[in-house]
Structure formats: C-alpha cells, structure tokens
C-alpha cells in the first residue's frame with residue numbers, strides 16, 4: 001500500500017502552498033496568527049495536509065463507486081469502495097504528533113471525523129452491495145436507480161443506500177434531482193428489450209442518471225450575459241412554454257454553442273435553463289459518454305436521443321463538448337469516432353423533425369478544437385466573455401453583501417477597475433480569499449472571539465488576495481477566443 005502513501009504525499013505537497021523544508025518541522029507554534037502569511041509550514045500542518053490528501057483520494061474513489069452504481073455496475077462499485085476503504089484506513093492510522101497547535105488540532109480533528117464518517121458509510125454501502133450480489137442478479141442492475149428514485153418519492157424502505165451520495169459536487173451527487181412525477185411513468189426494471197430494440201438498461205440509466213433538473217441556479221443569480229440569456233429564452237424557455245407561438249419561421253434553432261474562457265458562467269447558464277425551463281434536461285458529461293464502465297458510447301448516444309425525443313421538449317446539454325467532439329485525430333480511437341458520427345446522425349434526425357423540440361446545447365472553452373461537422377450543427381454560437389466592468393461590479397456587489405463583507409463605494413469601484421481580466425470564478429475565489437484575512441489575523445483567538453468583533457473587510461485585504469489569486473486565463477488564450485468569436489460567433 002505504499003503507493004497510496006506516495007500519492008497522499010504528492011497530494012499533500014500540492015495542497016501545501018508554502019514550501020516545506022525539514023527545518024520547518026521544528027516549529028511548533030502555539031500562536032499561529034500570521035503563519036500562513038509568513039510562509040512557514042509546521043509539522044503540524046503537514047499532518048492536516050496528509051489527512052486531507054487521504055480524504056481527497058478516498059473521495060475520488062467513492063465518487064467513482066457511486067458513479068458505477070448509477071450505471072448499474074455493482075462489481076465495479078464494490079472494487080472502488082474497497083479502494084476507498086483502504087485509503088481511509090491508512091488515513092485514520094496516520095499518527096498525530098503530540099505537539100500540535102490548537103488551530104491545527106481543529107483541522108486534524110475535523111478530517112479524522114470526516115474520514116471515520118466515510119468509513120462507516122462505505123462499509124454500510126459495501127454490505128448492502130454484497131448482500132445484493134449474493135441475491136438475485138436480475139435485480140442488481142436496476143436497484144441503485146430505484147433507490148435514488150425512492151428518495152425523491154420519499155416513501156420507501158430502500159432509502160439507506162441513497163444516503164451515500166457522491167462527495168463531489170458534480171452530476172453524481174444529487175439523489176433527489178429526478179422529479180418524481182417524471183419517474184413514475186418509468187418502470188425501474190425491465191427484463192426485455194424495448195420495442196425499438198434499444199437496451200432497457202441504457203434507457204433506465206439515461207432516465208435516472210442523466211436527466212437532471214436540479215433547480216440549483218436561478219436566472220437572476222447570473223450576472224450579465226444578457227445576450228446569452230436572451231438566446232436561451234428564445235430557444236428553450238419560451239418555446240417550451242408557448243409552443244403555439246414558436247412555429248414556422250419562429251421555429252427555434254436546435255443547436256447552440258456557449259463558448260468562452262473558463263469560469264465565466266457557461267455551466268451556470270445551462271443549469272439555470274434546467275431549472276427555469278419546462279424541458280426535460282439531459283446533462284451529459286464527456287465522462288459519462290466515454291466512461292470506461294460503459295465503452296458503449298455510441299449506443300448510449302443513440303439511446304439518449306431516443307429518450308430525449310420520447311420526453312420532449314428536451315434539452316441535451318453537453319458540457320465541455322470539445323472533449324468528445326474534437327477534431328484531434330491523434331488518440332482518436334475507433335470507439336470515439338463512432339460515437340461522434342452517431343451523434344451527428346442523431347442530431348440531424350432531431351433537426352429535420354419539425355414537430356419535435358429537442359435542443360442540443362454545447363459548452364466549451366476550446367471552440368477551436370471542435371469538429372467542423374459538429375460546429376456546423378450548433379448554428380447559434382454565443383460568446384461568453386470575461387466579465388466587463390459592469391458585470392464585475394454586479395458580481396462583486398452580489399458577493400460582498402452584508403455588513404461583514406461590504407466595502408465602501410469608492411473601494412468597490414477601485415476593485416472593479418483592478419480586477420480586469422478576472423473571470424467570474426476568479427472573482428469568487430478572490431472574495432473568498434480576502435474574506436479570510438480578518439480571520440487569519442485572529443490567530444489563536446479564533447475560538448473565543450465573538451462573531452461581531454471580527455473586523456470588516458478592507459481594500460488592503462483584496463490587494464493581498466490579488467497577489468495569491470491571479471486571473472486564470474492567459475492573455476494570449478483570451479485573444480485567441482476573441483478572434484474565434486469574430487470569425488465564427490453569432491455576436
């Protein structure tokens with residue numbers, strides 16, 4: 001198991017943003033006030049980082065296991081749960097030094113608690129899975145899905161399994177996202193192939209895994225991006241609500257590409273569409289199509305469109321579409337070529353059908369790499385640029401709400417000016433970093449201080465934070481995207 005240790009070490013060195021030297025191990029500081037700013041890493045910190053490393057590793061394994069369960073692959077899931085168990089066991093047996101600063105102690109304690117909580121959940125889950133594996137195999141495939149569904153209907157005894165949702169915030173995490181009214185029309189277990197020859201297991205999987213209507217993002221949460229909002233309103237939201245008005249010449253376009261730098265709200269926009277429109281929303285990630293568990297991407301695409309047609313109006317959202325639909329021929333294997341051409345065939349099928357409403361929305365940071373044939377079909381291409389001054393103002397105002405976080409008007413304007421080139425997610429990270437500054441000053445007093453005694457934010461906090469959080473996009477990349485937009489974009 002030493003490879004795990006190595007991995008965890010590597011991870012911990014990544015998490016540690018301060019260089020660690022052997023001498024730093026002899027710094028048992030009780031008052032850790034400015035430690036992070038001084039760049040001194042103590043041995044204590046290394047323990048927390050190590051635990052974090054184990055925790056993150058285990059988290060990845062659990063996410064894979066949950067994913068495998070969702071795909072109905074119990075053996076695969078069991079293997080990943082076992083891996084995570086080993087990692088968690090190693091984590092929990094990491095020795096905790098006796099000299100430990102109090103602030104560090106809290107971190108270590110919290111990681112140990114998290115680890116042991118996951119340990120018990122994983123072992124519960126493993127028990128359930130192995131019991132089932134010993135039982136009737138025909139139930140095996142559909143059980144995880146029916147459990148998830150059971151949660152949204154909140155009326156089943158099979159709830160235990162679904163309580164272990166994936167730790168990541170991604171598509172696999174929400175057990176309640178499938179609306180019960182939609183599911184009730186689907187029988188969880190079908191033994192024979194459906195009428196059109198599609199694999200019932202795949203249909204089941206698409207219905208329960210890919211359909212995502214998590215209403216997590218509201219329209220008004222998104223700052224700026226008026227053009228994109230307008231396009232989505234016209235293409236998806238209104239046509240699904242007023243089908244009668246959007247016919248003939250007003251028939252909405254069926255393909256839309258959202259492109260632009262990372263962290264500018266593309267995924268957010270799609271999520272808002274999912275919660276605000278009445279269309280069935282299929283959230284397809286590259287990993288779910290090319291997943292090693294399936295290896296049947298082509299069949300999955302076919303089934304996906306079939307289900308989308310049967311439940312229209314539908315939106316098929318493909319995040320990071322470049323990773324599946326790129327032109328890059330190196331590394332392109334037969335399977336991905338077939339997947340791509342199946343996608344094109346299916347897409348043409350839905351565009352030529354004037355009755356139905358199935359819309360494909362792709363999002364990408366690298367539109368240059370998209371396959372021409374795919375690009376041609378995504379007729380509406382909307383550039384989601386880095387936020388300009390007014391959007392940054394809106395974003396910062398929204399983030400810096402409340403007495404504890406607000407800045408005087410003049411300072412806010414200065415911040416708006418100084419953050420040119422920052423994306424939405426950079427700004428978010430910047431605010432989070434700045435908000436930590438007053439807390440770090442407290443040092444050991446953090447445990448005793450009253451919440452209202454913590455000082456408010458100052459411009460200086462942001463200046464300091466800006467030395468750590470830099471714009472994540474290089475200027476050259478940005479210019480490349482702008483150029484692409486002028487050539488191919490719709491605005």
Ligand SMILES: Nc1ncnc2c1ncn2[C@@H]1O[C@H](COP(=O)(O)OP(=O)(O)O)[C@@H](O)[C@H]1O
Nearest residue numbers: 221222223262263264265266267268424425428
């Ligand atoms: N226009 C925006 N309005 C509000 N928040 C934004 C905006 N753009 C980015 N963000 C913040 O950045 C995060 C990442 O955005 P995301 O939609 O995932 O970016 P993308 O998909 O373009 O890479 C969001 O969760 C949000 O906190």
Ligand SMILES: [Mg+2]
Nearest residue numbers: 266267319363
């Ligand atoms: Mg995204």
